[in-house]
Amino acid sequence: xxxxxxxxxxxxxxxxxLLKDFLIREGFNVIESSDGRHALETFQSSHKxxxxxxxxxxxxxxDGWTVCREIRKLSDVxxxxxxxxxxxxDEVHGFEIGADDYVKKPIRPTALVARINAFFRRMDKGNQxxxxxxxxxxxxxxxxxxxxxxxxxxxxxxxxxxxxxxxVESKGQTISREQLLNRVWGYDYFGGLRTVDTxxxxxxxxxxxxxxxxxxxxxxxxxxxx
Amino acid sequence: xxxxxxxxxxxxxxxxxLLKDFLIREGFNVIESSDGRHALETFQSSHKxxxxxxxxxxxxxxDGWTVCREIRKLSDVxxxxxxxxxxxxDEVHGFEIGADDYVKKPIRPTALVARINAFFRRMDKGNQxxxxxxxxxxxxxxxxxxxxxxxxxxxxxxxxxxxxxxxVESKGQTISREQLLNRVWGYDYFGGLRTVDTxxxxxxxxxxxxxxxxxxxxxxxxxxxx
DNA sequence: AAGTTTTGTTACAGTTTTGTCAACAATCCT
DNA sequence: AGGATTGTTGACAAAACTGTAACAAAACTT
Numbered sequence: 001x002x003x004x005x006x007x008x009x010x011x012x013x014x015x016x017x018l019l020k021d022f023l024i025r026e027g028f029n030v031i032e033s034s035d036g037r038h039a040l041e042t043f044q045s046s047h048k049x050x051x052x053x054x055x056x057x058x059x060x061x062x063d064g065w066t067v068c069r070e071i072r073k074l075s076d077v078x079x080x081x082x083x084x085x086x087x088x089x090d091e092v093h094g095f096e097i098g099a100d101d102y103v104k105k106p107i108r109p110t111a112l113v114a115r116i117n118a119f120f121r122r123m124d125k126g127n128q129x130x131x132x133x134x135x136x137x138x139x140x141x142x143x144x145x146x147x148x149x150x151x152x153x154x155x156x157x158x159x160x161x162x163x164x165x166x167x168v169e170s171k172g173q174t175i176s177r178e179q180l181l182n183r184v185w186g187y188d189y190f191g192g193l194r195t196v197d198t199x200x201x202x203x204x205x206x207x208x209x210x211x212x213x214x215x216x217x218x219x220x221x222x223x224x225x226x
Numbered sequence: 227x228x229x230x231x232x233x234x235x236x237x238x239x240x241x242x243x244l245l246k247d248f249l250i251r252e253g254f255n256v257i258e259s260s261d262g263r264h265a266l267e268t269f270q271s272s273h274k275x276x277x278x279x280x281x282x283x284x285x286x287x288x289d290g291w292t293v294c295r296e297i298r299k300l301s302d303v304x305x306x307x308x309x310x311x312x313x314x315x316d317e318v319h320g321f322e323i324g325a326d327d328y329v330k331k332p333i334r335p336t337a338l339v340a341r342i343n344a345f346f347r348r349m350d351k352g353n354q355x356x357x358x359x360x361x362x363x364x365x366x367x368x369x370x371x372x373x374x375x376x377x378x379x380x381x382x383x384x385x386x387x388x389x390x391x392x393x394v395e396s397k398g399q400t401i402s403r404e405q406l407l408n409r410v411w412g413y414d415y416f417g418g419l420r421t422v423d424t425x426x427x428x429x430x431x432x433x434x435x436x437x438x439x440x441x442x443x444x445x446x447x448x449x450x451x452x
Numbered sequence: 453a454a455g456t457t458t459t460g461t462t463a464c465a466g467t468t469t470t471g472t473c474a475a476c477a478a479t480c481c482t
Numbered sequence: 483a484g485g486a487t488t489g490t491t492g493a494c495a496a497a498a499c500t501g502t503a504a505c506a507a508a509a510c511t512t
Contacts, residue, residue, distance in 0.1 A: 157459080159459070172369070172370050173369045174369070182347075187340045187341060187343070188337050191460065192460080194460090194462080195461075197500065197502090198460075198502085200501090201500095202459095204501095216499095217371050218384065218499065218500075219383065219384030219387075223371075384469080385470070417472085418472065420471085421470080421471055421472075423489065424470085424472085424491085425470085426490090427490060427492095428469095430490095444480085444488065453512100454512090455510105455511080456509100456511070457508100457510070458507105459507080460505105460508090461504105461505085461507095462504085463504085464501105464503090465501095465502090465503105467498105467499080469498070470495100470496080470497070470498080471496080472493105472494090472495090474493090475490105475491090476490080476492100477489080478488080478490085479487080479489085480486080480487070481485090482483105482486105
């Protein structure tokens with residue numbers, strides 16, 4: 001497999017260096033950029049050879065959102081946003097603008113690399129296929145976050161959407177409440193397990209007649225039927 | 227057998243004890259070390275059996291960074307650094323050295339354990355194969371928890387499912403009621419042995435015509451015929 | 453700042469699961 | 483055969499699990 005090239009955009013030299021080192025150690029090629037304007041120029045001049053963009057939100061010249069939007073006008077390259085704190089980040093905002101994923105600082109290198117690899121794996125898998133998952137009567141367009149039941153759009157809240165996505169991504173497998181808490185709410189969330197039930201319930205209501213797609217496996221968790 | 231072993235390196239006795247107790251309670255094996263030199267020796271002598279290293283930055287003899295670097299020369303074991311200060315220098319330094327994650331003091335044990343678990347989960351996600359056990363007419367898909375008899379799904383209760391799984395995993399061997407109580411109900415369960423009989427009975431009923439797969443070994447226990 | 457949506461938690465009722473018992477059946481032993 | 487031991491099965495109450503509604507806090511909109 002030939003090496004992928006990643007464009008790293010961050011104004012902090014230290015972070016840039018450490019990301020570069022880590023990515024190179026993982027076998028990627030790295031192009032660096034320290035501000036928004038330069039990043040855009042770099043991308044314009046050589047976007048054919050860039051396979052993924054790591055983009056800090058806070059940048060001089062243009063901020064990360066702007067850079068993201070501009071890049072989107074040129075290309076569908078995967079963009080992963082790096083956010084300093086969770087406060088100043090709005091996930092929905094990020095998705096609307098066209099980012100494919102986001103990673104909160106402080107960055108955990110292995111996690112980041114796992115995420116990057118996941119992207120490339122997904123891309124290699126079906127470059128032709130659109131990112132629309134669909135099962136009998138249920139459609140999930142992951143790029144636009146639109147969910148349809150019998151061709152009618154259903155509006156899901158963020159948590160509901162992620163919950164559904166997690167279930168669908170491991171369809172056929174039973175996932176415990178603990179796992180769902182970890183994957184939807186995060187590994188550092190310590191709320192009660194009943195919370196999952198409630199959200200499953202809300203999700204089912206919104207799925208309407210297709211609610212049977214989410215099965216309860218008593219004593220174990222939930223499962224999406226593919 | 228499934229237990230992961232964690233090497234805890236910290237010079238403060240209190241913290242070491244705190245971490246050890248917590249980790250052991252969570253089902254990990256723990257090896258301790260109080261200074262850098264000893265940690266390295268320990269790791270060199272038994273790094274085959276160490277699955278993760280918790281490493282304090284400030285240590286006598288060698289400091290945490292040095293220990294980290296040396297361990298990296300030997301192995302790719304995940305390393306989580308415990309840092310007292312939260313300024314960027316530590317993190318950058320850590321990235322360069324090759325640590326996988328950071329946890330800032332003061333440590334919240336539950337959060338730390340969650341992080342460790344997240345790590346292990348991600349790691350053995352790679353070598354996770356959906357194992358489907360199947361015998362004439364009986365199928366057990368452990369990832370989805372679906373059991374089929376003659377291609378027809380059979381719904382088992384949690385206890386029934388685990389019971390069946392235990393039996394199947396040691397097929398051909400006779401397992402005593404005591405062993406079944408231990409492995410299905412847990413080491414700290416003190417119920418009567420008859421309980422096993424009842425559940426075997428219920429299991430057989432649900433297995434229908436395939437009930438002969440579970441044989442009674444009079445005076446000893448039960449056996450699954452593979 | 454007020455109103456709306458999302459989210460986490462709790463409470464409770466309906467259902468399933470579970471443990472235990474006791475009667476009954478089968479097997480073993482002398 | 484007869485008694486003793488062991489296994490099976492049905493009944494039933496206790497415990498556990500889940501779905502749902504209600505409510506309050508938090509986040510987001512306008």
